[in-house]
Amino acid sequence: AVHGSSPQRVGAKIWVDEDGGIDGTVGGGAVEARVIEEARAVAREGGFRLLKLHLTAELAMCCGGSMEFAIVEVDDGHAFFAELRAGVVEPRTWSCILEGEGRGQLGWGRREGERTYIEDAVPIARMLVFGGGHVAHALAPLATTLGFKVVVIDDRPEWATEMRFPNCERRLQTPQDFFFGDAIRATDWVVIVTRSHALDQEILERVAPM
Numbered sequence: 095a096v097h098g099s100s101p102q103r104v105g106a107k108i109w110v111d112e113d114g115g116i117d118g119t120v121g122g123g124a125v126e127a128r129v130i131e132e133a134r135a136v137a138r139e140g141g142f143r144l145l146k147l148h149l150t151a152e153l154a155m156c157c158g159g160s161m162e163f164a165i166v167e168v169d170d171g172h173a174f175f176a177e178l179r180a181g182v183v184e185p186r187t188w189s190c191i192l193e194g195e196g197r198g199q200l201g202w203g204r205r206e207g208e209r210t211y212i213e214d215a216v217p218i219a220r221m222l223v224f225g226g227g228h229v230a231h232a233l234a235p236l237a238t239t240l241g242f243k244v245v246v247i248d249d250r251p252e253w254a255t256e257m258r259f260p261n262c263e264r265r266l267q268t269p270q271d272f273f274f275g276d277a278i279r280a281t282d283w284v285v286i287v288t289r290s291h292a293l294d295q296e297i298l299e300r301v302a303p304m
Contacts, residue, residue, distance in 0.1 A: 097159050098160060099159040100159040101121030102161070110134060125149060142167065144164055144192060145163040146161075147162075181243070185217070186214070188201065190211045191206075218241065218242070220243045220281070220282045224293075226248030226250065234259050244263065246263070248264075254266050269288070278301060286301075
């Protein structure tokens with residue numbers, strides 16, 4: 095929960111592993127340092143904690159608001175978290191019981207408790223980039239930074255390389271082969287920058303009616 099001015103919104107998440115690795119953010123600064131400290135304690139001791147912090151009164155931050163965090167211990171191989179972190183293909187609802195019977199339990203669907211956090215997990219938007227040339231090379235890292243799952247489709251092995259497209263999925267295939275084996279989703283973004291205007295038009299004619 096968030097009340098008043100704060101450095102993050104409801105739903106912000108951070109993953110803290112036993113080795114000190116961190117993924118995500120709940121706002122940075124003193125509040126994030128405190129959450130990381132509590133998360134490491136939960137990792138050592140197990141269980142579940144509900145942490146409430148007033149950013150100014152307790153942490154001397156200038157924000158003025160307050161934030162509440164649910165800190166849950168999970169096994170890295172937990173099926174639910176593995177699916178959630180990998181990203182869903184279709185929207186799904188998940189929940190975590192904050193208070194009452196089953197406190198700290200989480201999973202798919204709506205769970206009943208005195209207080210329950212409920213969130214709709216939506217698919218990570220894919221950006222399908224047809225062509226691995228100079229435009230794609232400049233665009234892909236920007237799109238990745240913005241949160242897209244970037245898929246580069248090009249049948250030239252010297253262009254669709256990990257060095258040129260780190261943190262991207264690379265499909266070493268023609269656009270025709272891609273369409274044969276994969277379906278474009280309603281949430282996909284499509285960028286057409288191949289080496290052939292005729293091929294660009296063919297791809298556009300395929301995706302425009304979708």
